[in-house]
Amino acid sequence: MSLKHVDEIPAQAVQAxxxxxxxxxxxxxxxxxxxLRRFVMxxxxxxxxxxxxxxxxQYVLRGQATIGxxxxxxxxxxxxxxxxxxxxxxxYHAHGNEPFEFLCVVPxxxxxxxxxxx
Amino acid sequence: MSLKHVDEIPAQAVQAxxxxxxxxxxxxxxxxxxxLRRFVMxxxxxxxxxxxxxxxxQYVLRGQATIGxxxxxxxxxxxxxxxxxxxxxxxYHAHGNEPFEFLCVVPxxxxxxxxxxx
Numbered sequence: 001m002s003l004k005h006v007d008e009i010p011a012q013a014v015q016a017x018x019x020x021x022x023x024x025x026x027x028x029x030x031x032x033x034x035x036l037r038r039f040v041m042x043x044x045x046x047x048x049x050x051x052x053x054x055x056x057x058q059y060v061l062r063g064q065a066t067i068g069x070x071x072x073x074x075x076x077x078x079x080x081x082x083x084x085x086x087x088x089x090x091x092y093h094a095h096g097n098e099p100f101e102f103l104c105v106v107p108x109x110x111x112x113x114x115x116x117x118x
Numbered sequence: 119m120s121l122k123h124v125d126e127i128p129a130q131a132v133q134a135x136x137x138x139x140x141x142x143x144x145x146x147x148x149x150x151x152x153x154l155r156r157f158v159m160x161x162x163x164x165x166x167x168x169x170x171x172x173x174x175x176q177y178v179l180r181g182q183a184t185i186g187x188x189x190x191x192x193x194x195x196x197x198x199x200x201x202x203x204x205x206x207x208x209x210y211h212a213h214g215n216e217p218f219e220f221l222c223v224v225p226x227x228x229x230x231x232x233x234x235x236x
Contacts, residue, residue: 001187001206006177006197025199026175033225034152036175036199057144057154059124059221061179069119079124081143081154088119103177105223107151 002030006038016115019045019094028108035108040101041065041094049091053112056084056104063100066093076102089116120148124156134233137163137212146226153226158219159183159212167209171230174202174222181218184211194220207234 004025011021019042026036038061041047049068060080067074067082069090076082082102084090094100122143129139137160144154156179159165167186178198185192185200187208194200200220202208212218 001190001203001208002199002201003192003194004199006199009199025177026201030201031175032173034175034223036177036223055150057149057152057223059143059154059177072119074121076121081120081122081124081127083120083144083148085119090119103221105152105154105175 002026011040014039014047016050016113017041017045017047017092020047020092025103031108033108034105037104037106038101039104040099041092042099043094043096045094046092048115049089049117050113050115051087051089052106053086054106054109055086056082056106058082058084058105059103061101061103063094063098064096065100066095067091120144129158132157132165134168134231135159135163135165135210138165143221149226151226153224155222155224156219157222158217159210160217161212161214163212164210166233167207167235168231168233169205169207170224171204172224172227173204174200174224176200176202176223177221179219179221181212181216182214183218184213185209
């Protein structure tokens with residue numbers, strides 16, 4: 001078993017994003033089937049449209065954002081649950097007065113990320 | 119893709135627990151590899167010691183609890199990240215003045231639950 005607090009876990013800048021960091025809360029070294037990560041996006045930041053080869057199961061912890069998934073655009077806040085299928089183009093734009101924070105769970109499978117036109 | 123808010127998702131009482139409900143935020147019908155659930159335990163409630171045949175990756179959203187895992191006892195609050203390996207006996211006791219809420223991710227594999235002596 002393991003116990004950590006999110007505030008103690010190092011955050012890495014996400015190179016493809018703006019004002020965006022990622023923390024691996026439980027990685028493939030520990031969880032046999034899937035990884036739990038937290039993303040934090042500063043207001044005005046986010047990520048451009050991209051695809052992943054793995055699905056995302058997400059839970060919004062704090063803040064507000066607009067997310068584009070395929071042809072749809074959604075507004076999210078704390079308590080929203082988002083499923084993004086593998087291969088679906090998606091982007092994030094954080095707004096409001098506080099950081100946009102969400103958990104994102106992915107399977108322990110090879111993930112190829114490709115930036116696509118927006 | 120899908121978008122839901124946690125407040126709109128039905129909650130079921132957990133029969134083996136006390137003052138404990140479970141919501142399936144993203145189930146096996148939607149997520150191909152793992153399921154995202156939220157548990158809410160009222161202060162004084164929780165679950166007796168039990169084992170699962172699948173691992174748990176958990177993130178505490180709100181409240182406070184004592185969790186026993188194997189021979190260890192831990193205190194958790196918002197932002198704590200807990201990994202419980204498959205087969206490890208564990209129990210929960212919620213306390214404090216507000217509900218204890220946490221996300222719990224499990225793989226889409228058969229889960230046999232067994233209550234064990236505490």
